[in-house]
Amino acid sequence: MSLAVLAPAKVNLALHVTGQRADGYHLLDSLVSFAPFGDRLEIAPAEEISLTVAGPEAAGVPADARNLVWKALAATGLGAARMRLVKHLPAASGIGGGSSDATAAIRGALALAGLSGQLAAGRLRAGALDLDLAALGADLPMCFAPHPARATGIGEHLAPVTLPPLPALLVNPRVEVPTPTVFKALTRKDNPPIDPIPAFADTRACIAWLATQRNDLEPPAIAAAPVIADVLAALEALPGARLARMSGSGATCFALFETLAEAKAAEARLAAAHPAWWSASGTLGNQEEAARPQPL
Numbered sequence: 001m002s003l004a005v006l007a008p009a010k011v012n013l014a015l016h017v018t019g020q021r022a023d024g025y026h027l028l029d030s031l032v033s034f035a036p037f038g039d040r041l042e043i044a045p046a047e048e049i050s051l052t053v054a055g056p057e058a059a060g061v062p063a064d065a066r067n068l069v070w071k072a073l074a075a076t077g078l079g080a081a082r083m084r085l086v087k088h089l090p091a092a093s094g095i096g097g098g099s100s101d102a103t104a105a106i107r108g109a110l111a112l113a114g115l116s117g118q119l120a121a122g123r124l125r126a127g128a129l130d131l132d133l134a135a136l137g138a139d140l141p142m143c144f145a146p147h148p149a150r151a152t153g154i155g156e157h158l159a160p161v162t163l164p165p166l167p168a169l170l171v172n173p174r175v176e177v178p179t180p181t182v183f184k185a186l187t188r189k190d191n192p193p194i195d196p197i198p199a200f201a202d203t204r205a206c207i208a209w210l211a212t213q214r215n216d217l218e219p220p221a222i223a224a225a226p227v228i229a230d231v232l233a234a235l236e237a238l239p240g241a242r243l244a245r246m247s248g249s250g251a252t253c254f255a256l257f258e259t260l261a262e263a264k265a266a267e268a269r270l271a272a273a274h275p276a277w278w279s280a281s282g283t284l285g286n287q288e289e290a291a292r293p294q295p296l
């Protein structure tokens with residue numbers, strides 16, 4: 001049996017850095033949601049692990065044991081598989097491409113084994129499997145079940161959140177920003193947490209509240225890659241854009257709109273003005289159904 005698994009893009013709607021652990025990892029308070037688009041992983045049982053990488057964003061992505069899908073599958077101990085990864089999301093770009101791919105491999109491996117996993121405090125349990133997902137990557141727990149959530153700790157503590165539909169345009173200026181570089185350049189590590197999350201009447205109210213929250217990694221990311229400031233300015237200038245922010249450690253930024261039609265029109269305008277930049281639009285929200293493994 002072969003399965004196809006969507007690995008949706010992750011968006012940090014807010015990302016506050018609130019402290020640092022003794023091992024150097026930073027404590028976060030982040031509100032995340034997921035896009036209806038992303039990478040696609042095909043997976044089928046095999047005698048040994050193999051991987052091919054294809055798609056418009058495949059350049060530079062390793063097709064061997066360095067790839068997070070390979071590492072994640074091996075870590076599950078659920079057996080070997082033949083995998084084909086179709087990359088649509090730019091690598092090292094703050095939208096969790098590699099992390100989302102890794103969890104797609106794990107969802108696929110679980111489905112092939114006829115298991116369903118339970119996630120708690122960053123650990124995935126399924127049958128005899130007990131795997132520390134957060135140790136594989138801080139973003140893996142949130143990507144395993146891709147629904148809107150508040151993430152604390154280094155990302156391993158997750159609380160589901162109800163959000164209205166959030167039409168979004170994601171833009172990447174094609175500059176890779178390594179996550180460790182951005183965390184190292186952060187000057188203040190004890191910033192205030194996210195405010196208590198209210199119940200939102202509608203999309204407009206949610207965006208207005210998000211505008212009062214922050215991404216604390218924006219200043220150090222802009223210092224490493226000044227073009228990020230240009231992306232934020234270009235997004236803010238688009239008709240209908242209510243808010244522009246960076247996701248994760250960058251360089252991908254997003255704008256939020258009240259309607260998907262506005263986000264799509266903005267994407268066409270931005271792509272015409274900046275043909276070299278990567279962009280994608282869609283409504284952020286719960287992608288758990290879309291991310292479920294499907295027979296090929």
Ligand SMILES: C[C@@](CO)(OP(=O)(O)O)[C@H](O)COP(=O)(O)OP(=O)(O)OC[C@H]1O[C@@H](n2ccc(N)nc2=O)[C@H](O)[C@@H]1O
Binds near residue numbers: 012030095183247
């Ligand atoms: C910043 C975030 C926000 O969601 O997103 P991305 O920019 O990666 O999308 C994540 O915390 C990234 O998670 P992930 O990309 O899985 O990070 P990991 O592989 O675990 O760690 C890479 C490196 O980033 C730093 N790191 C990561 C997470 C964290 N909470 N504190 C850190 O200091 C460490 O230097 C670590 O060695």
Ligand SMILES: Nc1ncnc2c1ncn2[C@@H]1O[C@H](COP(=O)(O)OP(=O)(O)O)[C@@H](O)[C@H]1O
Binds near residue numbers: 061067068097139
């Ligand atoms: N499946 C994968 N997709 C993208 N990058 C990967 C993958 N596996 C390993 N990598 C490596 O991980 C690094 C960071 O990738 P990624 O997880 O996309 O970062 P971020 O979470 O910051 O967007 C890249 O430099 C890339 O070489």
